[in-house]
Amino acid sequence: MDTAEHIKHLVREGQLLADAAELAGSHAEVRTCPGWEVRHLLRHIGMVHRWATAFVAEGHTSYRPGGGEPDLDGAPLLDWYREGHDRLVTALTEAPDALECWTFLPAPSPLAFWARRQAHETTVHRVDAESALGLVAGRSPVGPELAADGVDELLRGFHGRATSRVRADRPGTLRVRATDTGDVWTVLLSADAPRTTRTADGPADCELTGPAEALYLSLWNRLPAGSPAVTVAGDDRLALLWRETSAVTW
Incomplete structure (x- = not known):
């Protein structure tokens, strides 16, 4: 699976996650993550998206911690998540093939690493978001x-x-x-x-x-x-x- 395919999946999964979170509501229980409500999930994945974007867009070559989770809820939190997801997609799409930045797993290139990692980070958490709707058999498939x-x-x-x-x-x-x-x-x-x-x-x-x-x-x-x-x-x-x-x- 190449970088373009990973970005395509990132787009789809991120949108599905937002749709499920909106339908469930920010205080719905995330059944696959005991102790979490949808607001905790959105804060986490939104922070991770921004963290990844910084490496890709700014080319940091050493580890930097995430920027922390916001004290947001409801519609403002969902808007914040969507904005971060869009920024990540844009950063990956516009990044050069020769991108140099920090990574933490083996990969053909830093760009390939971040596209793959965020596609799967988002897919797993999309499943979490849909679990808040009670979806098991009817959840969106993972190809x-x-x-x-x-x-x-x-x-x-x-x-x-x-x-x-x-x-x-x-x-x-x-x-x-x-x-x-x-x-x-x-x-x-x-x-x-x-x-x-x-x-x-x-x-x-x-x-x-x-x-x-x-x-x-x-x-x-x-x-x-x-x-x-x-x-x-x-x-x-x-x-x-x-x-x-x-x-x-x-």
């Missing part, structure tokens, strides 16, 4: 290609870092298999950070199988444990370990 790309970013990007909290007292192999796209990942779990390859070589202690969208949402813990959309075969200890320790926090 198979985007979902498989997001699984790859999560497994080989976020959990390829030494900071991953996914650690196993007893080593084990977790395989993730997308039935619709044919993508396969093998995750080696141990007392060290996970190591993921795009292979299906050798036996696996536990295998998660399902459509790419279901795997994407399950691995991001946006589907309830035991969802029939994902089949768990083998040692479910590893699936439980993932659910309990894989959360990515700001």
